[in-house]
Amino acid sequence: FEERDAPKPLKGKRALVTSGPTFEPIDPVRYIANRSSGRQGHAIAAALHRLGAEVTLVTGPTRLADPPGCAIRPIETAREMLAACEAALPVDIAVCAAAVADWRVAGESDRKLKKDGGGPPGLTLTENPDILAALSQSTSQRPALVVGFAAETGNVVEYATAKRIRKGCDWIVANDVSPGTTTFGGSENTVHLIRDGGIEDWPTMGKEAVAARLAEAIAQHFNQPSA
Ligand code: CTP
Ligand code: CA
Numbered sequence: 355f356e357e358r359d360a361p362k363p364l365k366g367k368r369a370l371v372t373s374g375p376t377f378e379p380i381d382p383v384r385y386i387a388n389r390s391s392g393r394q395g396h397a398i399a400a401a402l403h404r405l406g407a408e409v410t411l412v413t414g415p416t417r418l419a420d421p422p423g424c425a426i427r428p429i430e431t432a433r434e435m436l437a438a439c440e441a442a443l444p445v446d447i448a449v450c451a452a453a454v455a456d457w458r459v460a461g462e463s464d465r466k467l468k469k470d471g472g473g474p475p476g477l478t479l480t481e482n483p484d485i486l487a488a489l490s491q492s493t494s495q496r497p498a499l500v501v502g503f504a505a506e507t508g509n510v511v512e513y514a515t516a517k518r519i520r521k522g523c524d525w526i527v528a529n530d531v532s533p534g535t536t537t538f539g540g541s542e543n544t545v546h547l548i549r550d551g552g553i554e555d556w557p558t559m560g561k562e563a564v565a566a567r568l569a570e571a572i573a574q575h576f577n578q579p580s581a
Contacts, residue, residue, distance in 0.1 A: 360404065361405075361406075362405060362406025363405055363406060363573035363574075363576070363577050364402060364405040364406040364407035364447075364569075364572070364573050364576065365406035365407075366406075367406070367407045367408070367446045367447060367576060368407065368408045368410075368444070368445040368446050368447070369399075369402045369407040369408065369409045369410070369445055369446065369447040369448070369449070370409075370410050370412065370439060370442045370443070370445040370447070370448045370449070370489075370497065371395055371398050371399040371402065371409060371410070371411050371412070371424075371448075371449045371450075371451060372395060372411075372412050372413070372435060372439065372449070372450045372451060372452035372454075372485060373392045373394070373395020373396050373398075373399065373411060373412070373413040373414070373416070373451050373452050374390055374391075374392035374395060374396075374413045374414035374415060374416040374452055374453070375387050375388045375389070375390040375392070375414045375415065375416075375452070375453050375455070376388075376414045376429070376430065376431055376432045376434075376435060376452065376453075376454050376455045376482075377414060377415060377430040377431065377455075378431055378432070378455045378457070378458035378459060378482070379430075379431070379458075379459065379462045380459050380462060380463070380467070380477065381462065381463040381464075381465065381466050381467045382463075382464065382465070382466055383466055384467070385430075386455060386457075386458070386459065387415075387455070388453050388455060389453075390414070390416075390452070390453030391416060391417070391418070392413060392414070392416030392418050393418065393541065393561045394451050394503070394543065394561045394564065394565065395411070395413065395449070395451030395452060396411070396413070396416070396418050396421050397421075397561050397562045397564070397565035397566075398449050398451055398565040398568060398569065399411040399421045399424045400421035400422065400423075400424070400565065401562075401565040401566045401568070401569035402447070402449075402569050402572070403421065403422065403423040403424055404566075404569070405569050405570075405572075405573050407446075407447065408425075409421075409423070409424040409425065410424065410425045410427060410442040410445070411424045411425065411426050411427065412427045412429060412435055412438040412439055412442065412452075413426065413427070413428060413429070413452070414428075414429060414430060414435065414452060414453075415428075415430065427441075427442070431458065431482075432454045432455055432458065432482035432483055432485070433458075433482070433483060435452060435454060435485055436483045436485050436488060439485055439488075439489060440488075443492075443495040443497075444495045444497070445497045446497060446498050446499065446576070447497055447498070447499050447501070447572060447576075448489045448497040448499070448500045448501065449501045449568070449572075450485055450486040450489070450500075450501070450502050450503065450523075451503050452485070453505075454482060454484075454485060455482055456481065456482060457479035457480060457481055457482060458479065458480060458482050459477050459478070459479060459480075460478040460479060460480040461478065484521070486500070486502045486521050486523055487520075487521040487522065489523075490502075490521050490522035490523045490524075491521075491522050498576075499524050499525070499572065499575060499576075500522075500523040500524050500525075501523060501524065501525045501526070501527065501568070501572070502517070502518065502521055502523040502525070502526045502527070503526070503527045503528075503529055504517045504518075504526050504527070504528045504529060505529045505531045506528060506529065506530065506531065507530070507531055507532040507533075508532070510528050510529075510530045510532075510546065511528055511546050511548065511553060513528075514526050514528030514546070514548055515528075515548055515553075518548055524549065524550075525547060525548065525549040526547075526548045526549075527545050527546075527547055527548075527564075527568065528545060528546040528547075528548055529543060529544070529545050530544045530545070530546075541560055541561060542558055542559065542560055542561065543558070543559065543560075543561050543564045544556070544557075544558040545564055547568070547571065
């Protein structure tokens with residue numbers, strides 16, 4: 355059984371996936387970032403490609419190999435991620451798995467900040483664009499299916515359900531990042547798939563398995579008679 359003989363239910367579909375962290379500059383040598391490994395997003399890009407989709411992967415800096423067969427758009431900041439996503443439109447499917455920095459430094463310095471005897475600099479933060487919301491709420495080129503992730507602790511499903519409505523995406527994959535789970539930077543994920551049809555609780559599984567199952571659900575969505 356070879357890869358080329360595998361069924362390609364997403365043949366002819368275009369997909370956009372965001373992955374990894376963003377790096378938000380403080381000055382030319384320093385930045386604010388987070389611990390996202392990019393594993394989940396990269397695995398989703400690979401899984402969609404395996405099912406036949408034409409995939410663009412917009413990714414922040416990671417240590418991962420490029421998933422085979424995908425067009426890779428490397429970016430650093432949230433603003434660059436938004437621009438790269440907009441440039442990839444139109445697509446049928448968008449999956450936002452990136453850990454986008456919620457804030458960036460307002461008035462980033464174009465010179466390296468120096469210890470000048472005046473004490474540490476105060477950093478003022480400003481909010482970054484929300485890429486998932488922008489894609490979901492795009493009036494001209496909205497992807498037919500927009501999927502977000504929601505990293506939550508506590509009432510995971512409740513918070514993620516509210517996030518889905520607030521952002522306007524079609525599906526949200528709620529991610530339990532409570533202490534004791536291994537999600538962030540780890541290899542396993544405990545998720546719930548929230549959509550109009552209801553909520554599916556998936557067992558804890560590897561990020562590759564989550565990606566494969568999500569890609570299958572997406573293929574099913576596009577191949578069901580009413581889609
Ligand atoms: N997301 C995005 N752009 C942002 C922030 C988040 O595209 N600036 C996307 C993420 O890729 C994810 C979803 O939105 O698919 C939810 O991200 P999350 O951080 O859980 O939600 P926030 O709206 O940032 O809320 P908070 O971090 O306050 O819980
Ligand atoms: Ca956030």
